[in-house]
Amino acid sequence: MLTDREIISTLDMLKNEHLDVRAVTLGVNLLDCAGSDLNHVRRRIAERVMGLAGKLVPVCERVGQKYGIPVVNKRIAVSPIAVVGAALSPADLVEIARTLDAAAREVHVDFIGGFSALVEKGLARGDRSLIAAIPEALAATERVCASVNVASTRAGINLDAVLLLGRTIKRAAELTADRDGAACTKLCVFANIPEDIPFMAGAYLGIGEADAVINVGVSGPGVVKNAIDRALSTRPNLDLGSLSELIKKTAYKVTRVGELIGREVAEQLGISFGVVDLSLAPTPNVGDSVGEIFQSLGLLAIGVPGTTAALALLNDAVKKGGAFASSRVGGLSGAFIPVSEDLNISEAVRNGHLCLEKLEAITSVCSVGLDMVAIPGDTSPETISAIIADEMAIGVINNKTTAARLIPVPGKAAGDHAYFGGLMGQSTILPVNNGRGDNPFIRRGGFIPAPIHSLKN
């Protein structure tokens, strides 16, 4: 018999605290669709994606309804297209992107990730073609997401690739100048990219994965914030150790929900279950913000002194709760701080509490990196590359994932407003130190070697 407390607290999490399953992502292996005949590759990709994903949305709806937990986003992640389309030209790869976009639309998923390349140790032919295709592919499609892994703790940082990405990001922004450079919101540059992220824009299906897999992204910043607020309303002097314990327990509950839903979706689709990624991922809705958690913990806003310590506590507690709840935890699992996607964080930027340098500092203790950061449109490609290189260094040296999703907003300056719409949100544009200045360091290119602690064997 269930107790009324168990039932009421569940209903509160659902009704008032935005408990949901943020993303069910179907991984689709396309490696055997490779070839040199564009039309053949396109046809095989379309058949494979639509064949496997045809029932994804209705099954997610049905399972969500059964448990009363909405599955907000249904998505697809495919094998890295730089591998699948290694024999194709950049123009051909843009056509592949259109094929992916059409397939995603056909099966009613809002994003399809995997227009990706893994280049941390060098750029192969397919990687160069893919990176060359990224600006047009992202500008010409609505749902395709791209990612490039340019660094890893084992390989170091491929600065040639970082330089290339700086120019790629500028070009993608220019091609979508009428939409504040929105193409860049679908492009992530990574260090130590996980192979099983269910969240966009970084989702792709790793080379080591099976034919198909279901990965689940659970979120719940609202649930965590409310748990903190509730506890502090009865015990205002609660110390940080106790708050960490509280966040851990809350993360446990949220992860359990994700695993229950994910396993049932996987079972009904006849596909194996992969991982739960427990990440506090905000949306531009009031009450669904990571930034608000900092205020509940007692900070004026995200960005003021104390922020890094608070995020370290939060990220750690979330991971521990997740690890206890499920033996299949993967992806990024931690806290996201995407500036434009979180009303509270973009407000902190507008009020001058959060600058690019503080954002970079806190990425050393969060699960991603410089995410959805709008910068002035006249920032030079070298400076963009330099920002990416800094972010990659944090990931490589600290043996963690970091990513950069930067949007140089064409024709706009620091302090102006950038609007991307929908889940991508809006933000005040952050100033960049030496944004237009020369940067001979970055132009040297080559590799920054792997750190000494990569020599583990």
Next chain:
Amino acid sequence: MNKAILSILGRDRPGIVAAVARVLFEQGCNIENVSQTMLQSEFAGIFIVSLPHGLTVETLHEALFKRLSVVGLHVHTKPCEPPEAPGAAKPSEPFVITTRGPDRKGLVADMSQVIAGYGGNITNLQAVFKGGNDPGDNLMIYEVDVPLTIDAQALARDLQAKAETLHLDINIQHRHIFETLHRI
């Protein structure tokens, strides 16, 4: 072995369970299951007991009535039928239906009628009506076994529609979600 089921009702006070159990012990009965609860200030207890050879349900009832009626407790006793053979029950899935909303007469009658119409079996019902319009003060929790053979979505639709006419906020969820969230 014969079994009996007895229900005991009365104003709650210390010593009710002790009084009932004492009579049962004296009559040589073995208590197999007990469920007791309190609603406001009233005690309600249900006992399933196995009877010793030679003791009839009527004799047991008389013994209980004699000792308990004088202290204001109502006793009802009847033979307990053997459980259905395994597999006889229809396969079903456990759902939890929760409603919150303003109190009025007929809420339980209306909601349970929809559930019964689909062959749903209410296995547990908790309802609190404190009156007024605070939704948290007026709560019904039905645990229902919903047969696999029925259209669960149609049941959900009908319940939603009924709840809407009663101005109730309704949730229909598989029981697993509550266990998953709160129990290790």
